[in-house]
Amino acid sequence: AELKFKPGEDAKFNWASYEEFKKGHDLKGQTLTIFGPWRGEDQTLVESVLDYFRDATGVDVKYSSSENYEQQIVIDTQAGSPPDVAVLPQPGLIADLASKGYLVPLGDETQKWLLENYAAGQSWVDLSTYKGKDGTAALYAFPYKIDVKSLVWYVPENFEDAGYEVPKTMEDLKALTEKIVADGGTPWCIGLGSGGATGWPATDWVEDMMLRTQPADTYDKWVTNAIPFSDAAVTGAIDEFGWFAKNDKFVAGGAAAVSSSDFRDSPKGLFSSPPKCYLHHQASFVPSFFPEGTVVGEDADFFYMPPYASKPDLGNPVLGAGTLAMITKDTPASRAFIAFLQTPIAHEVWMAQSSFLTPLKTVNQDAYANGPMKKQGEILLNATTFRFDGSDLMPGKIGAGAFWTGMIDYVGGKSSEDVAGGIQKAWDAIK
């Protein structure tokens, strides 16, 4: 296929890394099957990256995705016909695959590379290290393509019209929330609906609140259930979320609308006339659900979900998510692919086209497609604490089940204690 950017042409790309990789890998005639979560536009983008791999190695790469990729990967690995490389966004699922012995360790080389080349390298290594079948931990996954979740979206012109300022602290944010209400507006659009996955946007809120009210290691204990879900630290964070979401005046449509509005529709409230809301908490991918023609940075913008001024020791924590690549079949081609992901070009090609963040320090930050992207990249690089989405780290039954359901119940009126207790019970049941 035609390469998206001609090698050597645009100076913002690190072509040297590409040429070097090309020299080291000649795997003509081999095939590589990759199974990943990217579909639609994302699929076109990932293919454009894969073209460089094809071009460099001569490997026949087959990328596929599926709506039910979660079940598909379970079925495929269990039945003994996994793809060569799997890319998944859920560490919980990866842990499960690793523990069943379906993944191939990436080796110390890679671990060292991550430590050296990724910003906050250790946290990435920790994220990618799982227990294998024999119980020994090893690096099984390679983080690639990161989303920042601690973002609050707004329409600058609406702020201008009403004379609001971007808050710098959580206290400011709460004050702004109340001020908007006092002005007769509605501050927030929150939508938890996502079909079968309804509830997940709330988990991001809770995680962000956890990082802003508790130290990072409490967060880590929480996601591993070293402290119970019903711990006061957790219910506190939940109630912080509740402060925003359970107040009829604070949310467009009232609290009842929260769990039933679709997360894809709720940002549209920012843009309506008159605006249904002024603020929306969502990850970096959300612009795909903005009305057509919305220019991020101008028509809409975001700010970092601010920390509490009252808790300065917690610094600027950042919540993120991302996809991790794993070798499910140990072939030269799949090894080469992991090596390819270590080249800056594998990141830059995607960065230059669309929403793609990377903690890789060696990439040229100018390669980001636009200003807001670069700004997000900076949030990522400036994070004092980076934590991966907690619900993705929890076992699937919790992080993609009880936690979701619990948050729905919480928004529906249950107390945080009841909800957290229930989730903890579910967790106990799967131990």
Add this chain to the structure above:
Amino acid sequence: MIASSRSPLTWVVHLSVALLVILWTLPTAGLLISSLRDKDQLAVSGWWTSLADSTQNLVFRAPGPDTQVEKDGKFVIAGNVLEGGAGEVAAFGSSSLKPGDFEPGQTADLNGGEKLTVQVDGSYEIVSDTAMEGTRGQRIFYQATVPSRFTFDNYREVFAAAGIGASFINSLTVAIPSTIIPILVAAFAAYALAWMKFPGRAILVAVVVGLLVVPLQMSLIPLLKLYNGVGMFLGVPAKTYVGIWLAHMGFGLPLAIYLLRNYMVGLPREIMESARVDGASDFDIFVKIILPLSFPALASFAIFQFLWTWNDLLVAMVFLGAGNEELVLTGRLVNLLGSRGGNWEILTASAFVTIIVPLIVFFSLQRFLVRGLLAGSVK
């Protein structure tokens, strides 16, 4: 039939059928209309509102200052908020706080000192004494009565998707044999279960009914394992069309045998005996008598099985794979929705794209659903 057919009762019948039909088609009608709407409209207003003129609160972004022209010493940006579409502006405003403060024809003062006027027909003028600066154009909020507007964009997008043609053929390659082969196999089995004498017949019938309930998901892993084993043993890929045909056949057989057997049991025995006297073997009887006479049952099962295989995604993904070459139509369309499954407008359009073939099948097979095939055979 009944002498009182003129009575008001027939009106009750007409009305209640009409009511039921409306109830049943209304959801689909909504989908059809939605699929013809603009994607941003989809999530903000009900589909029924698009049928009539509607009053909407809209935002228009005027072009940036780079388009201003100097006229009579004033800098002017002019245009039409309705962008050539029909409609009438009822009110307008310049601030998100007060989107409808001004009547058409009035003039609003903007923050930068410019003056904004919007006319009923949508034409606007931003006039400034000094040259305007910045990169972004002014937002004009307006309330307009716009007539219904439809677009084929959603369909265009679906049809333009890469590989959609190949997926279409893939789907057919999966669905047609997956419909025909089980019918053949099930018809033979149903005939044996209905008309041939052998021990254990009743038990087998019951087992078939019992197997109707086996959840498909249970079978996926054991079967894929088996496929991989067989594939390895024979040195062929595990995921092939033959594999998915057999899988669809396996999952469809219980219903096929149940329906067909129930039908065949009701065929007149004399016809088969007559054929036997005429020298026909079981095979002849089956092919020349039973099959043609079972058309209604075969056709109804064919419709059901075709619908199921055509609309299936899970089985195709597992037994055929999700790669570009072997992706079926449903898979392709679902992938169009993007990683996070937004784009309802594509869903709406693709729902109607996928429905076309099943409806053709339904219509072409419907004529076999007629009753009275046995007319004239006995008495």
Add this chain to the structure above:
Amino acid sequence: MAGLQLKNIRKSYGAVDVIHGIDLDIKQGEFIVFVGPSGCGKSTLLRMIAGLEEITGGEMYIADRLVNDVPPSQRGIAMVFQSYALYPHMTVYDNMAFGMRIAKEGKEEIDRRVRAAADILQLTQYLDRLPKALSGGQRQRVAIGRAICRDPKVFLFDEPLSNLDAALRVATRIEIARLGESMPDTTMIYVTHDQVEAMTLADRIVVLSGGHIEQVGPPLELYERPANLFVAQFIGSPAMNVIPAKITAAGPQTTVTLTGGKSVTLDIATPASDNGKTASFGIRPEDLQIATDDNFLFEGTVAIVEALGEVTLLYIEGLVDGQPIIAKLPGILDIKRGQQVRFTGDKTKLHMFNAEGQSYRA
């Protein structure tokens, strides 16, 4: 010889015996009719001959070949079913050609035979129609034509006319009679419970009852000399009148006393041992005449008069309990309900049965 021999043929469904051992010898070319009341096993017997039911016991020979285990298609038979059993999806032509096509006959041969059969049955103009476009009588003719085409050694009919209306029934009956004559080498076996059909068609009638043969013989023999009460009442319509009687003088001539009290002397011999025993006295409705003198057999009140134009049926009550005596008198009579009438009968046409129902005449 292409006849049929049935030797002690039996049939049971599970524990239920339906046919109790039938011995029958049918000559080639004979037209045999099975009659008997509903459920007596006629169809079952016919279907055993056709090979559609397994034979539980005994031996069956067709053209001297043991056929117990031979499949239907190889027995050289053709069968016409009570319900026609046409192939509804095939044209008349294809219906008739089906058997030959299965047998892989040549195209021309098939065409020749179908057209010949269609000709005989006047079906030529309907050859391209589907069965549903035919009237009942035409359908039955197609069923017969299909059988003819097989050119069978033995032709089996199971109540072929019972679904037709009266007029068609007569017409088709005549056609079948003609058919029997036009194929002198073909054995015909015909099941019916209509005794008119039996009488008009049969060379020999086999009267069945409860899985047994009651009597075998040419129609008129059965009519004139029924072997027992069952046959006597089954053959002839309306049925023979039977009056309980007592033998008052046995011997070469017998005198009996009827329930009514009258005594009759008949030219029928009875063994002396039966003297004083009960017996049944029988006389056919058509053998009764109105007595003009005192020499009458019995007397009764007319309950119903049915004037059919050519004949009149009188139902006389008050003689035998529950059941009227029926008289069939020619022409149109001027007799009214409630009238008293006296009857006499042709002495040579009287019947006598012993207590077991066996005829004294046979």
Add this chain to the structure above:
Amino acid sequence: MAGLQLKNIRKSYGAVDVIHGIDLDIKQGEFIVFVGPSGCGKSTLLRMIAGLEEITGGEMYIADRLVNDVPPSQRGIAMVFQSYALYPHMTVYDNMAFGMRIAKEGKEEIDRRVRAAADILQLTQYLDRLPKALSGGQRQRVAIGRAICRDPKVFLFDEPLSNLDAALRVATRIEIARLGESMPDTTMIYVTHDQVEAMTLADRIVVLSGGHIEQVGPPLELYERPANLFVAQFIGSPAMNVIPAKITAAGPQTTVTLTGGKSVTLDIATPASDNGKTASFGIRPEDLQIATDDNFLFEGTVAIVEALGEVTLLYIEGLVDGQPIIAKLPGILDIKRGQQVRFTGDKTKLHMFNAEGQSYRA
């Protein structure tokens, strides 16, 4: 008066006229039989009386009330269908009680009437059975019982016996005749194409053909003085023999020349204007006798002999093209196929029809 008046009743299905304007006056308590060939509109007419078909034109009165738009259940009628139309899922009792239950009759009243009807029809012991456990005759009796329970003013029967076998048909016919007598105030309308039923049951027969009435009258009148060729051939079985003839001498006595060449003089008056015209000469099979002298009507070859015991049917060919002349002679005759026979006939029983088929006698 609870009779029926039909005034110019018409029926069309779309463009097809099925009933062309029927005028009929039926007295209360009469037993009327509609006969006619298949498709002539008997059922349609009956169903219009029942209210199951809309009346396209004309007026219908039941008990002097215009009923054109009265629903079936309020016309005071009951109907027995050809196919019984029993409710297969209900017991005999429930079948009979259904109508009364719908009408919300009291439990005891229902029970009384069902048991009374069952009694009349000897169904008492079957009351708890489902229809499928009954024989054909019993089913038909249930259908009749169901009608009786409705205690109708008008009783409608649509070929109630045509699905029964011969023996049952006779027995049930007699039962219906009894029924008619036991309900003298109830009008009976009975459809059949079996002329024996028509003859035996009817007070008056209505002969229909192609949606018209051909003749109305008591059975024997139709038999003896058919108004036209159609009625002549329809009433009587086998049908009247009709021989084309030519009137050679018209007048109070008429001489005709038969196709065979023979001339006959009949006691029938013909207008002089018809002299020389073609006509049809008719004689019933049962009115033919074998001529012992030279004074015969015609002569022919015996094609088929059907000996029924009581009578013998001779099919004589060679006289009229295509169709045999049938003679019905009493008793058993010693006549063989191929034999030449001569026939004569009772002069008083001869019929003559003009070129349009109208009888000269009427």
Add this chain to the structure above:
Amino acid sequence: MQQLFFAVLTMIAGVLACALYFFGTNFILDRLLPSKGLSGPQASRNLRLTNAIRPWLFLGPALITLTVYLVYPVIESIRLSFHGRSGIEFVGFRNFIWMFNDGEFRQSIFNNFLWLLVVPALATFFGLIIAALTDRIWWGNIAKTLIFMPMAISFVGASVIWKFIYDYRPEGTEQIGILNALVVYFGGSPEAWVTLPFWNNFFLMVILIWIQTGFAMVILSAALRGIPEETVEAAVIDGANGLQIFFKIMIPQIWGTIAVVWTTITITVLKVFDIVLAMTNGQWQSQVLANLMFDWMFRGGGDFGRGAAIALVIMVLVVPIMVWNIRNANKEMEGH
């Protein structure tokens, strides 16, 4: 183009192979054990043999396929249900003990019974009504086609349709879900229908009823047409009105077909999970067994033991239907 060619070729090959099997085996059987032309005991022995073998030739492919694709997985499920999450370690009845103590399972059982009570009944009921009514009107066929249409819509499409119907927007804003729009139009306040515990079950059932009514209608309409017209007319003369005729005369006569439709829909209900998955994923107390099983099987790597245990419960629920069908089959076969 090439793919099209390949597709057509494989299709023909597949169908031919299947036809060839039936033809070939029968041909070979007749060749190996000829009965034509032969006579005497040899022929009859051959005949008996072929008659004993032939049913199995006819049944063969079906039996093999059923065994491989359904029976074998069932056995595997039974094995798995006694094993741990990855199907390796034996755990005895622990999965079942867990299951019956699990609140969600009990919730699912309860919901499933609701579904089993409501969906087959209503789908059959509407199917019946529509089948009966459309027979009387000239545009009946059009009506039937429209009502059948939901069956042809892919599940993805169906779930969008119903999301649009149940969509909830806060009070005061414009409703884009037609249900809430109607409620608001008549002065009520909008509800988030699928989130109302207990009642949401019924809103989900409506979807399945909407789909399955077409199935019931097609099959019942054929059965209704088979009712002898005379019994209806007899009832008219007996004075029954339309409703009485329908309920007392027509329905009892097609009871057998109603039972078949009911059975099929009941089994569909037992297996239904995609509606629940797409609309609520079992949240707001709307979980059903099939979705619960799916959840345990695949969510987050899957627990095959528990998934299989739940699957077994689903299969056990069908046993009464099986028994009923055995009885029916036996009854029918008495006539054959």
